[in-house]
Amino acid sequence: MIQVKQLSKSFADLEVLKNIDLEVEKSEVVVLIGGSGSGKSTLLRCLNFLEIANSGEILLNGKSIDDKTNLNKVREKVGMVFQHFNLFPHKTVLENVMEAPIYVKGVDKQKAKQQALNLLEKVGLKEHVHYYPDHLSGGQKQRVAIARSLAMEPDVMLFDEPTSALDPELVGEVLQVMKNLAEEGMTMIVVTHEMGFAREMADRVIMLADGVIIEEGHPDEFFTNPKHDRTQRFLKQIL
């Protein structure tokens, strides 16, 4: 589904990602962990081209993405959920979800509305479709953001610390939506510190440190028997 080959990214003199190799299969759930500043967000942002890597190659469904590729088309297929939701505050919940299908894909309004209603029901927000984002809790906002991404029918969903900005009691409802999504077979790359989610849902856990993948493995193995001492230290810190 996604192949990353020798990806590097720098900001001025700061090398943030160093020769990243990564392959994600269809329906795979990959959890990405690592300390603050290790490059997790940058890696996700490179995958949907909000940042352009300095070197290396990204293939999506076997197709290499180069200068000639229309990046807007690529982003349609790579959904992204942000730590701070980034809902459109001047639009209702329903309008947030309908916006991109109508204005990017040209989907008929009535059809877009039906699809949006279905998605909002799926994330448990059927009662809130006419609310504005400011009137929702953090957990509700993040569920709308997930529905908004899903409305573009992406091939893969990227989550950048989707529950880090939430009050503890609201984390569960967002994780539940993500679990349902994983169970439906969505391909997901998730940056999170929720190790319960990683243990239960991840097919693979990847540890990033200073822009390098230092360890990866199945969660059973990864959590009980981490090999790298930086992974051991990191896990001790957050568990």
Next chain:
Amino acid sequence: MEFFTNILSIFQEHGTAFLEATWLTVSITAVSLLIATLIGVVVAGLKLSSIKLLNLIADLYIGIIRGTPLIVQIMFLYYGIANFIMLDSFTAGAIALGVHSGAYIAEIFRGAIQSIDKGQLEAARSLGMPTTLAMRRIVFPQAFKRAIPSLGNQFIIGLKDSSLVAYISVTELFNTALSAQGENYMPFETYFVVGIYYLILVLIFTQIMNRVERKFDVNRPKKVKVA
């Protein structure tokens, strides 16, 4: 008591002139603010552009306009360039006022656009929106809403500044007051009356802007539409 009889006589003598003058003040203000808003949009775009030359052009324009008095700009456009282009006084006045306010409005728009969290643009682009569409659908509406209070303020300044075109013989309110007090020798009452005219115009305009502001405030509970 004399004050009131004087006021009454001003209305009797110059009532029609003030009424016509009010219309001129309102129309030259409206035309100039339309010009100013268009200039503001374009120049804000130039300032936010990533092309250095365009930034420079915008800075030059804003620098010159803010660095020179409005009355000089008005006189320049009417008398100063008369040897090359003869503009009638209304046109010269409207353009001068518009070009003047345009510089301030450009800064208001630029500030409002820059104040929108960049996560908004990113979220829109992550959904596959091209940047121009994302700006138009997501960033600009929010920026415009945020700009409304400052914009209203600038519009009121523009309305009052229109009094300066009196000096290029546009017979708007202030010009009418100048000629009236030249005839009646009642400067106190005449300037008092013209002040009231401006005050009323500003109050009406403030009401309109408050409505506009409320209309854009999505967080105010609206009447539920029954489909």
